[in-house]
Amino acid sequence: xxxxxxxxxxxxxxxxxxxxxxxxxxxxxxxxxxxxxxxxxxxxxxxxxxxxxxxxxxxxxxxxxxxxxxxxxxxxxxxxxxxxxxxxxxxxxxxxxxxxxxxxxxxxxxxxxxxxxxxxxxxxxxxxxxxxxxxxxxxxxxxxxx
Numbered sequence: 001x002x003x004x005x006x007x008x009x010x011x012x013x014x015x016x017x018x019x020x021x022x023x024x025x026x027x028x029x030x031x032x033x034x035x036x037x038x039x040x041x042x043x044x045x046x047x048x049x050x051x052x053x054x055x056x057x058x059x060x061x062x063x064x065x066x067x068x069x070x071x072x073x074x075x076x077x078x079x080x081x082x083x084x085x086x087x088x089x090x091x092x093x094x095x096x097x098x099x100x101x102x103x104x105x106x107x108x109x110x111x112x113x114x115x116x117x118x119x120x121x122x123x124x125x126x127x128x129x130x131x132x133x134x135x136x137x138x139x140x141x142x143x144x145x146x
Contacts, residue, residue: 008037016133031080034087058082061086063094
């Protein structure tokens with residue numbers, strides 16, 4: 001049963017990562033459909049308690065809107081966190097993107113050092129966050145399986 005939720009989350013994360021790398025956008029229809037499918041899946045598999053868990057995950061993912069407002073994160077990234085929450089639950093909505101941001105920070109250090117050594121601008125660069133959010137969510141899922 002959990003495999004269906006993981007397959008759905010893998011599909012939306014893969015699509016979001018591809019479109020974010022390619023066009024710097026995460027499609028509303030993709031994350032909206034994934035959130036609706038996650039809620040439906042929770043409701044079908046676990047009844048009303050599962051639906052409540054999916055809604056809690058959706059609300060927990062909405063906490064990333066503060067990052068949109070104050071830290072310059074894209075709105076698509078926050079909507080992706082909401083979709084992850086609707087599919088995998090509130091812990092994944094909060095921890096998956098947080099782990100992804102930590103991985104991004106660690107991954108960008110060598111790039112920033114290289115750009116600074118060459119005296120190239122680095123602060124103006126747009127970094128697609130969906131691949132990092134996907135990596136953090138996958139890492140979280142793998143740790144939960146162990």
